[in-house]
Amino acid sequence: MLSAKKILKCLDDDWPVLEALANRSQLYSFSFQDVQALFTRYFPQLSSEQVFREAQKLLAQDILIPQAKSSQLELNRSVLEFIQFLTQEHNLGTVGDIQSRIDELDRLRARLDGAVRQKDVHEMRRFVRLMDERVREVVKHFRKNESAILHLVDKAKADDSNMSLARRYAAVMEAFDEYIEPVLQMIDINGPFQHSIETLEHCLSDLVQFIEDTGFMSGDKEPLVQLRTRLLDMNQIGRESLTRSTDVLMPLREELRKNTLISRNASLVLATLRKQGFEPIMEQLAAKFSSDHQKFSLGSANQITSYMAELVDYQDDNYQLPDAVDSQPGANIRVPDLQDVLKSARTQKSNTDLSKWLAHSYPQLPVDELLFLYQELSRAPALKLEHQDDVSEMEVNGFRLRLHPFVTRHSDRT
Structure with missing residues (x-):
């Protein structure tokens, strides 16, 4: 031992x-x-x-x-x-660790209601003590996971190995997908976390009011007030912790997104060079001083003199690589500017599904870039969107997406 x-x-x-x-x-x-x-x-x-x-x-x-x-x-x-x-170097927990404590709080709240109806003082005190422990555990999980995310970010930034950016940031992106996104959905205003917190807060407030009105269990009023205060603090601590974690992860996610876009365009350019070769691409831009016949024939003295005289006044032009050699549309990935997309979105009528509008307006855009625009526009206050409860399914470039759509409000027609 x-x-x-x-x-x-x-x-x-x-x-x-x-x-x-x-x-x-x-x-x-x-x-x-x-x-x-x-x-x-x-x-x-x-x-x-x-x-x-x-x-x-x-x-x-x-x-x-x-x-x-x-x-x-x-x-x-x-x-x-x-x-x-x-x-403070913890392993990142899962959203299930927090959700299980919230479910336990719901169960204890129901037991507390039964003990209040039966006026069982011993059971009431026991359930209040257990709920206080569960609230403390949730706060501990929020702070532990925030510390773990900060450790992952620092480790990814300090990594000086020759691995690709995607591999260096793999743990960071996994933290965003497996922890940040599920917790965001959980603590949503219509999510189970918020519903449980509000229900438990009302239960404790009613019990405190009952003690004040009747004088029954007057000595146990202070623990109930402390539990209610700690419960509200838990809600605030969770939101602030999630905000700080998101602020740390988003720059790395944006850096990886831009790096992925650059890699894609570079791959397209290299694929074109492998298929067509370098000379066919550059011969359209190369300066020609003689015809193909003159390349393989000896010039006379007069021709050489005239050629050298022209070279005296020759000025080289600045030639650049072409943006796209393939004449087919969509050969190069071009991401529209976010502000331009926002201006276009503001002109849409009411009841317009943001996800379907983006997919229709930018059909050649990759799915990850489309979701990035969808995420940014959904947060734009200028659009005044409302979140629908129904799930919408759509297929974009071979990917099936299930989203709760954002729709322009009826009163915000432009």
């Missing part, structure tokens, strides 16, 4: 070693010799016998435990989580 005093003392005495082992434990195991090497690195004043005793002490106190059927070691899970909490 772990001894709290001994663990705290080891953390204080051997913190550099344990911190290094915690970082390594996320991906790899380690051997007893690796632990000794870390003691030698961080505590060079220790002798070899002292290094062995220090490493053996971690084993004896169950801070280091052997893996099953292996000579490799790992940190005790409780110690690892405590070190990660102290260093």
Whole structure:
């Protein structure tokens, strides 16, 4: 069994070693010799016998435990989580962790209502205490996930490897898709999170009002007020944490989007060069000083003299690579300017589905660019859009999209 005093003392005495082992434990195991090497690195004043005793002490106190059927070691899970909490380097949780606590709050609220009707004081206090613990856990998850996202962003920016930008930002984009987007849907004004918070707040307010009117359980009024305040703070903390996380992730997402667009256009140019070659593309722009027949014939003295005289006054023009060689439309990907799209969208009539209008107006646009414009326009206050409850399905460039459409309000016809 772990001894709290001994663990705290080891953390204080051997913190550099344990911190290094915690970082390594996320991906790899380690051997007893690796632990000794870390003691030698961080505590060079220790002798070899002292290094062995220090490493053996971690084993004896169950801070280091052997893996099953292996000579490799790992940190005790409780110690690892405590070190990660102290260093704020948490693994990103899932939206299910938060949603399960909200579902538990709904269940406890129903039990609290039953205890109030039966005037069971003991059960009422127990359910209030359990709800207070669940609220604290939700706040902890919000803050932990925000810290994990900041750590992912810093790690992606500091990565100086030669990997592509998409691979460097893979974990960051996964955090946006697997955490930010689901939580945004969950805490939406019509989402289950907001509904549960409002229902629980009304329940606590009614109970506080009942205590004030009747004087029943007057000594338990303060915990109820504190729980209601903490519940409202949880809602605000979650929204602020999500806003900060989104503000950190969006620049990297935009950088990756632009890099992807550049890569696509570069791939199209290279594909054209491979198919047609470099000379057929450049021969339209190359300066011609002689005909094809003259290239393979000897000139006379007069021709050479005349040719050299013309070179004296020759001025070279600035030739540029063509924007598009292929005459077929859509050979090059051109993303419209966001402000131009916004101006066009403002001229649309009421009841216009924003997603269908974008797909009809820009049929050659890639799906990710179309969704980017859809996301930006849906937030534009100038359009005055309202979010529909019905799900709309549409197919764009081979992709099937399911969206809650944004539609212009009836009173905002232009």
